[in-house]
Structures are given as C-alpha cells and as structure tokens.
Amino acid sequence: MARQTGTYAIATTTGESVRAFIPADLPPAAPPLDPASYEVLNRQAEISVARLAGVSGLVASIDWLLYSAVRKEALLTSLIEGTQATITDLFDEEAGLPVANADDVEEVTNYLAAYRFVREQLQMPNGLPLSMRLLRQAHARLLDGVRGHGRQPGEIRQTQNWIGGTRPGNAAFVPPPADRVQDLLSNVEHFIHDPEPSLPPLVRIALVHAQFETIHPFLDGNGRIGRLLIAALLEEWRLLPQPLLYVSGYLKEHQAEYYRRLSAIRTDGDWEGWVSFFLEAVDVAAQTAQSNIIDIASLINNDRTRVLAVPKSSAAAYRLFELLATMPKFTVERVRAALSTTFPTASAAVRVLEEAGIVRETSGKASNRTYAYQGYIDLMRR
Incomplete structure (x- = not known):
C-alpha cells in the first residue's frame, strides 16, 4: 500500500506559480512505519x-x-x-x-x-x-553578522522559498507555503x-x-x-x-x-x-x-605522565596541560591570562611542556610566539 506523505498547494512567488509540498503530520501513517x-x-x-x-x-x-x-x-x-x-x-x-x-x-x-x-x-x-x-x-x-544575516534571523519565514534550481519553476523541491x-x-x-x-x-x-x-521554516540556515x-x-x-x-x-x-x-x-x-x-x-x-575517545584518552594519559616526569615541572605547568583541552593553540599571553599568573610563570610553564615534547612552537618568531598541542590537534583533524 502506497503511503500518502503529503499534499500539494499552488503557491506564487517571484511571479511564478509552483506546487508547494505540504507534509502530512508526524508520525507516518496509512500505513504506519x-x-x-x-x-x-x-x-x-x-x-x-x-x-x-x-x-x-x-x-x-x-x-x-x-x-x-x-x-x-x-x-x-x-x-x-x-x-x-x-x-x-x-x-x-x-x-x-x-x-x-x-x-x-x-x-x-x-x-x-x-x-x-x-x-x-x-x-x-x-x-x-x-x-x-x-x-x-x-x-x-x-x-x-554572517552570510544570511539579511534573511530574517530568528523569524519564521513569511514568504515562499525553494531548494535547488535558479528559480521556483525549476527548483528541486518547494517547501510548504508560508501560511x-x-x-x-x-x-x-x-x-x-x-x-x-x-x-x-x-x-x-x-x-x-x-x-x-x-517544512524548511527559515529563509536560510x-x-x-x-x-x-x-x-x-x-x-x-x-x-x-x-x-x-x-x-x-x-x-x-x-x-x-x-x-x-x-x-x-x-x-x-x-x-x-x-x-x-x-x-x-x-x-x-x-x-x-x-x-x-579511546585515542584521546591514551594521548592524555601518556602526556600527563610526561609532564610530571620533567624535572622542572611545576603546578603551573600541570594546570596548563589540563587547559590544553580547550586551547590547543596558544600564546604565552593567553596562558598568563588563563592561569591568572605572571608572564615569567606562564613562560616557564610553556617551557616545561615544550621540553616534554607535548607542545611545539609554530610561528618561528622571536617574540609573540604561538604554540600548539600538535598530537591533540592531529587527532581532531582525523
């Protein structure tokens, strides 16, 4: 038995009359799923x-x-x-x-x-x-503030839209009329x-x-x-x-x-x-x-051990490592602000992680350097 999933209504937009699809209510019926x-x-x-x-x-x-x-x-x-x-x-x-x-x-x-x-x-x-x-x-x-910002953000559409095609008449799909x-x-x-x-x-x-x-209730997004x-x-x-x-x-x-x-x-x-x-x-x-998750857990556990094994490891270095979860790329100034500490203490913490082979400098600059937790980044890029 063929299922009737909706009906059509004639809608007019940009001067063209098109058949707009009106879906049947959920759940599917006649027959049910x-x-x-x-x-x-x-x-x-x-x-x-x-x-x-x-x-x-x-x-x-x-x-x-x-x-x-x-x-x-x-x-x-x-x-x-x-x-x-x-x-x-x-x-x-x-x-x-x-x-x-x-x-x-x-x-x-x-x-x-x-x-x-x-x-x-x-x-x-x-x-x-x-x-x-x-x-x-x-x-x-x-x-x-992005593409589509002029297309009634936060508002249910009041006009007919369509999907695919250059105009309503050759659209791949015409959603239900706005009303x-x-x-x-x-x-x-x-x-x-x-x-x-x-x-x-x-x-x-x-x-x-x-x-x-x-239903496609918005004009974009x-x-x-x-x-x-x-x-x-x-x-x-x-x-x-x-x-x-x-x-x-x-x-x-x-x-x-x-x-x-x-x-x-x-x-x-x-x-x-x-x-x-x-x-x-x-x-x-x-x-x-x-x-x-298994790969991330393995990486974190291994790297946490490496941080603690560095002779000059400190509480600040350990705190920085735990913060890498939400800032895998950073500057020393960002670390200073995140740890609410001094610039020298933040620099020393970064050096500990660098010495442990956990983070590496990526900018090649003498100042305002950028660091990355590359192992974590590589897992996320996969």
Whole structure:
C-alpha cells in the first residue's frame, strides 16, 4: 500500500506559480512505519550510543571530549552547507591569530554559540523547553553578522522559498507555503513532547529531523538548525549525557544519499529508507566517536605522565596541560591570562611542556610566539 506523505498547494512567488509540498503530520501513517524495517538497526544504534556514553569515562575531564566533539559537529554541519573552514582555522581564531577563511570561521563559531545557547536553556531550571521559540533564538545567533544575516534571523519565514534550481519553476523541491508553516511546526512540537511515544527515541529523532527539513521554516540556515536539533534531542531524551556524537560527519561523507533519502520521503513515501539511513549514520558516528575517545584518552594519559616526569615541572605547568583541552593553540599571553599568573610563570610553564615534547612552537618568531598541542590537534583533524 502506497503511503500518502503529503499534499500539494499552488503557491506564487517571484511571479511564478509552483506546487508547494505540504507534509502530512508526524508520525507516518496509512500505513504506519513498519517496525521490521528499523528494529535491528535501531537496536544496533542504541548499543553503539550506549557504549559511547560509557567510554567517555576513560577521560578524567569531560572538557577534553566536549571541546573536540562539539567543534567537529560545528565544522562538519557547516561543511555540508559549503563553508571551507578547517579545524586549524578554528583553533587559530580562538587563539586570537589571523585566519584565512575568516567569514567561514565566523559561521562555525556562530553555530557553536547557537548550540551553546540551546544547551544552556535546556539545562536551566527556568530555561526554554525544546521548542520553535528556542530554535528561533538559536537561529538568530546562527546568522548573526554572517552570510544570511539579511534573511530574517530568528523569524519564521513569511514568504515562499525553494531548494535547488535558479528559480521556483525549476527548483528541486518547494517547501510548504508560508501560511501553513506554523501549524506544521506545532505538530512537530507536539510529536517531540508526546508523553506516550509509540516509537523508539532514535527513530523519532530521524522523523523530526526529516520533517523539519521538509517544512524548511527559515529563509536560510535550515540544515544547520535541523542538525542542531538532532544533537539537542540526543541529550534531551537522555540517550547521551553529553554531546559526544557528531552525526554530521556521516551525513557529509554521504551527502548525496542524505539528500536523496530526504527527497524519497516526499516523492515516494519512503520513510523506512530514511530511518534506516539515519540509524546507520548514528551507529557509524557513535563507533567513530568511541574510537576517537579511546585515542584521546591514551594521548592524555601518556602526556600527563610526561609532564610530571620533567624535572622542572611545576603546578603551573600541570594546570596548563589540563587547559590544553580547550586551547590547543596558544600564546604565552593567553596562558598568563588563563592561569591568572605572571608572564615569567606562564613562560616557564610553556617551557616545561615544550621540553616534554607535548607542545611545539609554530610561528618561528622571536617574540609573540604561538604554540600548539600538535598530537591533540592531529587527532581532531582525523
């Protein structure tokens, strides 16, 4: 039995009349989602996510893992949208160093700000719940001062948009008319907050992401906000205690299939194909993150021992090593400020880590030198 996944309405934009797709409400119905299509994949993905949560205990400080995972997700979700920033660019920007792709880096840092805002709100007793109001405020931060800043940041669109093509008439996809968006988003919110859900959490996340992308409620930034929603739901529904999973890596690697699976929902009613693809993405991403955490834990433990073995090691040097989790590139002045100490003490701490072979000077300058924790950077660039 073919599934009816939506209807069409005639919308007029830029002087053209087009057929705009209006998706049916969640969850899929007539027929409902076939459990046989997702049960095995869902079980495997849940196991991988649970193992990821468990292996995070290998690292004493969660900061090492959060810094890495959140920045990887920020970079990868932005790469899907065409930015050219690298992890090294991001480290340079955070260290106050000049970067070649300044505009692209700003888009990545805006994503970090948007996601940080969402997490803070969800963790605060009086914060906003996971809702379109919260996502609108995140969207305003995402587009603040970057490409797309003139496209109504933080506002649900009031006009017809389209995806692909040079004009509405040859677009790859035309989302629902603006006057239908609010009701469609309300259904997504109700689905998220259903007190008695009938589907497993990962399957529900797959449905929410696809529906959000189909509604395309903003004039720009829909992909990044939709993928931010994945990360937020993983925490909100207690699948992960921290945002350690960067699903956008798999989605970037299989970008054409990602878009094809989303499109097949609208054209063929193939929710099962999309859910299977998404569960595989979660499974692979969780296993990749597990492997990276094990490598980071090994690096940190070995290097911590090396710091303590240096004869001139000091409390300041040890404190600096622990700070490398969130500043893998730095200047002595940045160390001085981070340690709230004197310049000579900061310089001595850097020399200890340099002598231990943990950090190295990268600028080649006689003054205002830059240092990098290259082993950690290399793991994050992988």
